[in-house]
Amino acid sequence: MISVEEAVELLSVCSHCIKETEKISLMEGLGRTLAENVTAPMDQPPFPRSPLDGYAIRAEDSTGAATKSPVCLEVIGEVCAGRVFSGRVGSGQAVRIMTGAPIPAGADTVIKQENTDYGEKRVNLYESLVPYGNYCARGEDYCRGDVLLEQGTILDSAAIGTMAGAGMTVVDVYRQPRVGLISTGDEVIPPGAVWQPGKIYDSNLYLIGARLKELGLDPVWMLHCADQPEKMTELIRNKAGEVDLLVTTGGVSVGKKDIMHDVVRLLPAKKLFWKIAVKPGAPVLGAVYKDVPVICLSGNPFGAASNFELLVRPVLAAMTGNKKLEGRRVTAVFEGEFLKGGSIRRFLRGYYEDGHVQIPEEKHASGILSSLVGCNCMIDIEPDSQGLHRGDVVNVLLF
Amino acid sequence: MISVEEAVELLSVCSHCIKETEKISLMEGLGRTLAENVTAPMDQPPFPRSPLDGYAIRAEDSTGAATKSPVCLEVIGEVCAGRVFSGRVGSGQAVRIMTGAPIPAGADTVIKQENTDYGEKRVNLYESLVPYGNYCARGEDYCRGDVLLEQGTILDSAAIGTMAGAGMTVVDVYRQPRVGLISTGDEVIPPGAVWQPGKIYDSNLYLIGARLKELGLDPVWMLHCADQPEKMTELIRNKAGEVDLLVTTGGVSVGKKDIMHDVVRLLPAKKLFWKIAVKPGAPVLGAVYKDVPVICLSGNPFGAASNFELLVRPVLAAMTGNKKLEGRRVTAVFEGEFLKGGSIRRFLRGYYEDGHVQIPEEKHASGILSSLVGCNCMIDIEPDSQGLHRGDVVNVLLF
Numbered sequence: 064m065i066s067v068e069e070a071v072e073l074l075s076v077c078s079h080c081i082k083e084t085e086k087i088s089l090m091e092g093l094g095r096t097l098a099e100n101v102t103a104p105m106d107q108p109p110f111p112r113s114p115l116d117g118y119a120i121r122a123e124d125s126t127g128a129a130t131k132s133p134v135c136l137e138v139i140g141e142v143c144a145g146r147v148f149s150g151r152v153g154s155g156q157a158v159r160i161m162t163g164a165p166i167p168a169g170a171d172t173v174i175k176q177e178n179t180d181y182g183e184k185r186v187n188l189y190e191s192l193v194p195y196g197n198y199c200a201r202g203e204d205y206c207r208g209d210v211l212l213e214q215g216t217i218l219d220s221a222a223i224g225t226m227a228g229a230g231m232t233v234v235d236v237y238r239q240p241r242v243g244l245i246s247t248g249d250e251v252i253p254p255g256a257v258w259q260p261g262k263i264y265d266s267n268l269y270l271i272g273a274r275l276k277e278l279g280l281d282p283v284w285m286l287h288c289a290d291q292p293e294k295m296t297e298l299i300r301n302k303a304g305e306v307d308l309l310v311t312t313g314g315v316s317v318g319k320k321d322i323m324h325d326v327v328r329l330l331p332a333k334k335l336f337w338k339i340a341v342k343p344g345a346p347v348l349g350a351v352y353k354d355v356p357v358i359c360l361s362g363n364p365f366g367a368a369s370n371f372e373l374l375v376r377p378v379l380a381a382m383t384g385n386k387k388l389e390g391r392r393v394t395a396v397f398e399g400e401f402l403k404g405g406s407i408r409r410f411l412r413g414y415y416e417d418g419h420v421q422i423p424e425e426k427h428a429s430g431i432l433s434s435l436v437g438c439n440c441m442i443d444i445e446p447d448s449q450g451l452h453r454g455d456v457v458n459v460l461l462f
Numbered sequence: 463m464i465s466v467e468e469a470v471e472l473l474s475v476c477s478h479c480i481k482e483t484e485k486i487s488l489m490e491g492l493g494r495t496l497a498e499n500v501t502a503p504m505d506q507p508p509f510p511r512s513p514l515d516g517y518a519i520r521a522e523d524s525t526g527a528a529t530k531s532p533v534c535l536e537v538i539g540e541v542c543a544g545r546v547f548s549g550r551v552g553s554g555q556a557v558r559i560m561t562g563a564p565i566p567a568g569a570d571t572v573i574k575q576e577n578t579d580y581g582e583k584r585v586n587l588y589e590s591l592v593p594y595g596n597y598c599a600r601g602e603d604y605c606r607g608d609v610l611l612e613q614g615t616i617l618d619s620a621a622i623g624t625m626a627g628a629g630m631t632v633v634d635v636y637r638q639p640r641v642g643l644i645s646t647g648d649e650v651i652p653p654g655a656v657w658q659p660g661k662i663y664d665s666n667l668y669l670i671g672a673r674l675k676e677l678g679l680d681p682v683w684m685l686h687c688a689d690q691p692e693k694m695t696e697l698i699r700n701k702a703g704e705v706d707l708l709v710t711t712g713g714v715s716v717g718k719k720d721i722m723h724d725v726v727r728l729l730p731a732k733k734l735f736w737k738i739a740v741k742p743g744a745p746v747l748g749a750v751y752k753d754v755p756v757i758c759l760s761g762n763p764f765g766a767a768s769n770f771e772l773l774v775r776p777v778l779a780a781m782t783g784n785k786k787l788e789g790r791r792v793t794a795v796f797e798g799e800f801l802k803g804g805s806i807r808r809f810l811r812g813y814y815e816d817g818h819v820q821i822p823e824e825k826h827a828s829g830i831l832s833s834l835v836g837c838n839c840m841i842d843i844e845p846d847s848q849g850l851h852r853g854d855v856v857n858v859l860l861f
Contacts, residue, residue, distance in 0.1 A: 224669025
């Protein structure tokens, strides 16, 4: 048995970083990874802009102006946002201006209308201003040629807004990793089918598929295969070319129907490891088939869920360069009691908030999925633990 | 001017909670809110299940068994997962069993194959077992009729997996709130258009639209309107019936082109408030038109972004009952210097991690959007602040 970290290392070495890019519409780019630096095609703002409603003036003309000693200027025109005043503000002159409008040539500041008499032909100023005080300079946000967003940036809403503001409508991003899912097991039937004795409904395929969706990745397909090594081999041979990563569930233990060992031989795939020193989900199998990493998770739902976090997410992070896909580790104060010790490292589902972590009241068995609902982390319990007590500081892997 | 909290209260009172439901396919239900309790249609597991590969036996038959004093039992059959053994395990008998297979009648535990001689006709046991030790009881996870998921649950991947495991393929959820977006301003042109002097590209529509998408809500439409009160009035009259919430940007200050005041009169809409005591984005306007809350954000990008968090998200939370939409407040240690004080409460974009919060190095002006990229919170600075220093404990609103 190897450690989780060794398994991740073996898998990561075989996980090629996705270099292919695609140009997609800007709004579709949300959450995706920039494939190139985005440089500004123009200054932002593209012109000196008024930050308020008032009068564009030369600051020196307002010297000494106050409520009791107003300065009077001639109003030579008006400019609203979206328009341009073609003239020039000379000494003793003002232009009525609205927020967002270009500040006319000659003016070096804008007096707030509330500090004037709102005059139309002539205006009285009640405030003395300094040059460029109320003045959004051209290029204040960025200048043409500046790198706005670096290659590798995960596009958030502010990045989308920033690119839109620079006039862009398409974005060049790395393509998403393609992940295929196959559940195995003669006992597993699809939800909606008529139940028969000995059968269970397929929760793993939906659990893992939905988990990928939570991470922003739609599985390219979700399939099921019976416990027949030849069938599974054929399926993988046919479909592996369509994906960057294959995740299977079930068939990895030591029973007669644990077909994945045979499948690895039949494909043939290169086996990386079998079994990791962890509870639940120890009998996980890692392999590579034609450059596609294959992670064969335990059929126990929580074992599958746990190893998805521990093994699949780091591979997705390696493929995309998106560190967020790896999950974040924090420490937290344990609020509860968990009296089960053990020689093997154990991951326990939990709920983390503000530095504290709780666990569901019961039902920690690896076959039990329902108590995972609402959990947002796993507690990483070291080997040879004597259990956990309230107040213990624990390591937590956030989902 | 009223406070943020007063504005939220005024808006929330007018925000109807969405009661309409829709049945959608299970995988589409991820992130949606359950409209009814989900009760288990069957026991889970639906039969007593073997947790391992070995032999189903009566525990009492193993009494005293050890490596040096094996107990020998007759193997009367075999059962794999997905099949059912029709007979009964009697005294002195065993059934070869695989993980996940139903434990045959008569047996009350399963001995791990590694603790036997793997016998086919007869098997030697090297371990003494207790009844129900290696035995997943029928209904161990849940029993038929148990409430699996409560109405109001936000469906995460574990919930989707749990419902799939109960055989379900559709889920009854509340419909999503329908949000419409309109940006205003004669100076605003759509990304991709040819730039002309005095014009800027529309960042707000994309910023807010993408922010909604980040929260799992696609805007139903994203429109633009020129600074013409009659046109905007007509647009809202025509489109308001299609949405639960209308968000606009621009036109809310005191200038001649701040059309939203006229629009509220012309519709007519009921004005709830104008201006909140906050920087940036003070001149925000709240109204209700035909039962649809209308939130008119400032045209300054960061003002719009900030008030989206402060005002729009609580309304979405009120409409959906989804507390997560509100954003979470935490305290954090400030890592940096922000020397600008002020009499008005201020929100500062920042990056929060593990109890610490940083701010972008510069460019805090409300018209500047690019420095919001990568931020994940806002720092809530109280009125009459003298600025912030490294080590100050600050209130933070997480995005």
